[in-house]
Amino acid sequence: MTTEGLERVEISLNGSGPAHEQRLLVVLPALNEQESVAKVIGEIRASRPDADVLVVDDGSTDRTAERADAAGALVMRLPFNLGVGGAMRAAYRYAHESGFTSVVQVDADGQHDPREIEHLLAVRDADVVIGARFAGRGSYVVKGPRRWAMRLLSFVLSRIIGVPLTDPTSGFRLVHGRALALFAEHYPEEYLGDTVESLVIAHRAGLSVAQVPVVMRARETGVASTNPVRSAVYLLRVVVAVGLALIRRRPESEHR
């Protein structure tokens, strides 16, 4: 960890910090990403030297946390696996309490190019900015039933939210002030909830959502599934996630 990071933590502990100034936290939820995490952190620090980097180690059994620490990131070690939603809620709460004004989520597997963060930050007047595939830039292709599921999902969500969204399940997203405060308390942790339901929650809270076309790199490890059974299950879960997001009450009264 750098002394810069330490100062930031100190500010957060005192609970003060300049409110007008933008402070960006780049969050990488990571589960067993020891091969790629250090490289991604290096790229982020190169392209955004002003930002702090937080790796949320979501119960990894490999050396993800060590390597992230060595690469100069703040590391939040979760005691067991919570999934991306839980990891992000912890990160949003940390960012909110520490006085950050913006949080950008980046995959630790190298799928998202940190240089694209600029494009997300360039959007004004939106509380949530999604870095989207299938929006004109990049050549990412998905085929078969999984593609239909994604099409259906983007169609329904675009209608609900009133903004064209070509890639609502994208994990590459930027969250500002008010949305950050909301997500620090209420961020769905269920499957697809972190991406899909969170947008509906933000929209219902009167926040604005926008998307920016980004180029995504091919995954460095693992291949996207093309198994028809899995795709069908995915489609079903999409329907369930959207349905739940629609019928659930606004999460304001659940304060515990």
Added chain:
Amino acid sequence: MTDLRLTIFSVVVAVAALVLVVELLRRRRLREKYAVIWVVISIGTLIVAIFPSLLRGVAQAIGIQTPSNLLFFGSLLVLFAVSLQLSREVGLLEEQSRRLAEEVGALRLRLDAMEKRADEAAAAQDATEQQKAERGA
């Protein structure tokens, strides 16, 4: 009328269930909020075992022709209610443990930062003391 053997069998089962619930409660293995429903069910079973005519009466009153079907229907409803309540409780517990895990993560992060800062401060102090000592010597 009802076979005496059946009555004895049902009473024995109902009493055994009741004893089990009370024993678990006594050993503090069962919390009060879950115990109430089981006690009520055991006592209900005991009553029906002793007075089977009660079951027949109720079945006739609501139009069920075979009294045992009323028993099955009632049991299903009770089991459904209990398992639904347990699912709800499990969800609540999961949410609580998730929140705790998130808090633990955040606290560890803060602790790491403070420990590092303390180490650095100690190192800096050591260095200045060493300098003083060298100057004094």
